[in-house]
Amino acid sequence: MAKSTVPTDFINGRRLLLASHSPRRRELLAMLDIPFEIAESIDVDETYSPDMPVEDVPAYLSQKKGDAYCSHLKDDEIVITADTVVIIDGMILGKPKDEADAIEMLKALRDRSQTVVTGVTLTDSIHRHTFSVSTDVRFAAISDDEIQYYVEKYRPLDKAGAYGIQEWIGAIGIESISGSFYNVMGLPVHRLYNELKNFIDPL
Secondary structure, three states, rough: OOOOOOOOHHHHOOEEOOOOOOHHHHHHOOOOOOOEEOOOOOOOOOOOOOOOOHHHHHHHHHHHHHHHOOOOOOOOEEEEEEEEEEOOOOOOOOOOOOOOHHHHHOOOOOEEEEEEEEEEEEOOOOEEEEEEEEEEEEEEEEEEHHHHHHHHHHOOOHHHHHHHOOHHHHHHEEEEOOOOOOHOOOOOHHHHHHHHHHHOOOO
């Protein structure tokens, strides 16, 4: 039997860096079987204009993060930066301040549909490319007791919208999803895989 080709050979000796300390993003990027390293942290001002359309915010913030790394990159390095937001009623739900805030966020999301948007930017020493992926998520009419249990046990204070779809609340509380499941976790890996190929070896 002939030896199969390696689908990830397109990386072509480039060094891939992930500018995120999110364990979920690390796990998702690892699924692509492309070697990568975690970039050193750089402080980035994550403010944005209140007049900016909310759907554009994740892409804008991922660009700001990528720009912060640009001057530090070597010629063979590519850095991935990303930002994920939950949008409902035209407003962004960020990470909750505390457990009480997380409970209020989940009460606002239950029995409703929301949109999760992740902006991703690929940056090397010369080029930058940004894209966004949106996923619609429908929550069931989960009870106050179920919300309280989830927040107390799983403490989702590091998650936009106060929930992780891969956790207990996703199993019992998500009625439907339209779009990329992994995007809701924080990284649209299907789209990222194809965008990386085009970024490294454009047609």
